[in-house]
Amino acid sequence: MHVPFCATRCTYCDFSSGALSAAAVERYLGALEREIALRAPRCADASHRSVFFGGGTPSALSSRHFRRAWKALRDGFRIAPDAEITLEANPESVRPVLLEVWAEAGVNRLSMGAQSFVPEELARLGRIHDAARPGEAFALARAHGFRRLSLDLMFGFPGHTAERWRRSIDEALALEPEHLSAYCFIAEPGTPLGDAAISGAAPLPAPEEQADLYALLEARLAAAGYGCYETSNFCRPGAEARHNLVYWLRRPYVGLGPSAHGLLDGVRYGNHYAPARWAEQLERGQGPESEVEPEREASAAEEALMLGLRLGGGMRPDDYSPAFWSTIRRRYGGAFTHARATGRLEMDADGVRIPAPLRFVADDVIAWVAARGVAAS
Amino acid sequence: MALLSDPRLGHIRNFCIVAHIDHGKSTLADRLLELTHTLTPQQMKAQVLDDMELEREKGITIKSHAIAMEYRARDGRTYHLNLIDTPGHVDFTYEVSRSLAACEGAVLVVDASQGIEAQTLSNFLLAREQNLTVIGAINKVDLPASRPEDVAFEIEHVTGIPAESVLRISAKTGAGVEDLLEQIIAEIPAPRGNPDAPLRALIFDSKFDQYRGVVALVRVVDGEVRPGDAIRFLSNDKRYEVTEVGRLRLRLEPLPRLAAGEVGYVVAGVKTVADARVGDTVGAAASENLRALPGFRDVKPMVFSGLYPLESEQYENLKEALGRLVLNDAALIYEPETSVALGFGFRCGFLGLLHMEIVQERLRREHQLDLIATTPSVEFHVLLENGQLLTVDNPSQMPPANDVVAIEEPYVLAHVLTPAEYLGNIMKLCQERRGIHVGLEYLEEKRARVGYRLPLGEIVLDFYDRLKSVSRGYASLDYEFDGYREGDMVKIDILLNAEPVDALSAIVHRDKAYEWGRDLCARLKELIPRQMFQVAIQAAIGSKVIARETLGAVRKNVTAKCYGGDITRKRKLLEKQKEGKRRMKQIGTVEVPQEAFLAVLKVER
Ligand SMILES: Nc1nc2c(ncn2[C@@H]2O[C@H](COP(=O)(O)OP(=O)(O)OP(=O)(O)O)[C@@H](O)[C@H]2O)c(=O)[nH]1
């Protein structure tokens, strides 16, 4: 569920998000209820094993608003008793009242955007919390019984250095998160920092330096007992985000809210990006999608490849249905063998994966294999 | 054969327009077509006879184009004119000589600012060799830089055509063109030949038409030909029944008959071009004792290169496309070959680099084929220890140096025409290319013609460009095959991560080997994108490495985020990345882009 509100906009962000106002939130929730009514019947038999409140800033919703959203969701869908329920929270908005409401609703995992622990960097990134705030938020969350906490970091943005990166990583590790995501900065056109990077006004570190920052991250996290289970995601053993794996293993999921995507009944859909446009469609009784693409065997196999090879454990037969795995074997079996022979992939009984040293060039490997896939006979 | 023209042929004039490249032949043809009302104003456009897409795009003529015109002259009589516009580029000289064989006269066009250039002279000599009447015309006199008096003097000096008989024209404005047409009628003789004798016609060109099969372009020398006539080709005695004859307009225009002296086309259900070869004589089937008309020397390919489909599944398509191309391009030859690096392909022979470029371009456009071309090579004669003599036109087929006693390389006799001030530069260039000076003459005080025997391998790739650059564009080149001479040749291999890439091998002179190797390695380093692993690019003679470059590994190529909404975006990106990968050829562990195979063409020597 995408919650499209933020207190302020960060300088690098192009997510669907708008200013927080009571009227906007009311409209959002009304439309959300309509979307749930629209989608819920289509998965009446399913029991949902994970829920993810993403954003935007889900933690920006007041307790009343959050309860309303949660009720709509629970009334519409069957949620498994042991479901993983994650909520993205910005450190500055984590307060005892909210933590209580979340816990009461069953949220059992919090993902906090820290991005950096260096004050100058936080300012440059447009973050409104200070470097100490994530630590305080963590302590509060722990005190409220949250046992699965995740932290987001960012690296490779303009002006980033190895020395500062090390500082951020160490501060993050000191909080002992169960899970950690670290994204290499993407210069999104139309965002202040993205444009400055593209125009050269705020030069990006060279790709080699970004690669070095990633290597630094991997090494530091490995030493602290965190494994890389996807390009940008690390965790203590067993602390993988179940919800993320739904995307990456191409399991069905429902997306709700503006810009949300879903994969349901063999169709990939994407909702309108702008909250107003999304709401308007629903208010008119129409579908909120801006794109709908039925999956084909070829697109499904290619997607599975593109997502599966990003996983630390790679593509494993057990993760797919036997029929789908044999499709993958048929299309890419030859390419896998060839890729292994040229050092691009590792392959054994557990599956195929990109060797750790090549993780930061994963796109190259994936395209290489995809280009050698054979069309179904 | 009658010495004088039969009065029945008195109204026919067959002529071609010849010149150095860009001197205005096709534009002059435009004016003649207008003046004779051959085309409607709607059909008219600049260089209308250049009807191939590539001709229009490059602004040059590649194939000769024949077209029939009618003209009511000042003497009140109506004449049937057959005009053949010819290409000016040296690669296509054979087109000119064939066109000349169908004509009694030639208009030699000379650019009023450029003056006589290499192909002005070589085409003039071809025309004279075939006893044609040559009319001189100085073109582009409308340009401020024109110097018609000097050029007229040059023409007289070089060709013997009296300066005062040379017309000043502008093919652009049309000035002087009507006078030229009158001069053509007055000076170019009507065809000789016997209208009453059995049919004899010379095939001077042929093309393939989807519906008609082979269309032979002929010059009827004796007799006549009509639909229903039984004919035979004298070289192979194959017999056919004529289904259609006609004259050449923008399209084929059927006529009831073609008579002695006329130029036109004959269709006779011939399925393969090989059965109606250019240069062959078409005769009346009933007459057994016909003498064949003089044909043409076989055109010999000068440059060879392997053409490979980028994607190996395209092999059959490439084969079919080449089969179609030769129907209209007799100068192209090809045969299957295989390469370790590139798989199955064809070794092709071309007249020169322009011809090679055009063939590749046509395969690309007309047949949607993505190709890789191997390093162009000339044909070597190789004498082996065991006494065997080999011809090698593919560097990767060169036997190991130990087995070789001697290698002979082809030479050309080249003539460069240049303003005298660049003579020093040009002689230096020829010397660098291992040229043997054979003569120097002055066409006039400031214009020289210098002769060199040069190894063909030294000039096929970039000599022409270098020549232009050392003479600020003023020098021009003409060459002809001049036999084989021994040379100290070595084979240079290119290795990528220690794997030889046969498609990049070259045979070069030992003195140039180091430079070649260094330069090619440096260029490849620029053209091959960084790979996941470091790549060593090496040049080697036998097992001895003579040059090396190292291409560092790519460090970053990854999408940071790949969640719900990113997936569609990422898949589109992957489509592009895949396309990029497909345009690369995997050689051992290294991915090599198509363009890298062109690097050889740019090597400085
Ligand atoms: N100013 C001027 N330009 C001319 C004249 N005749 C031709 N040109 C230009 O010269 C260029 C070459 O003309 P073409 O008619 O294509 O020359 P060509 O001899 O047929 O060239 P190739 O067939 O490639 O050998 C074109 O840009 C013409 O427009 C002329 O009388 N005056």
Ligand code: SF4
């Ligand atoms: S808080 Fe998150 S969604 Fe909101 S602007 Fe910042 S990065 Fe974007």
Ligand SMILES: [Mg+2]
């Ligand atoms: Mg022309």
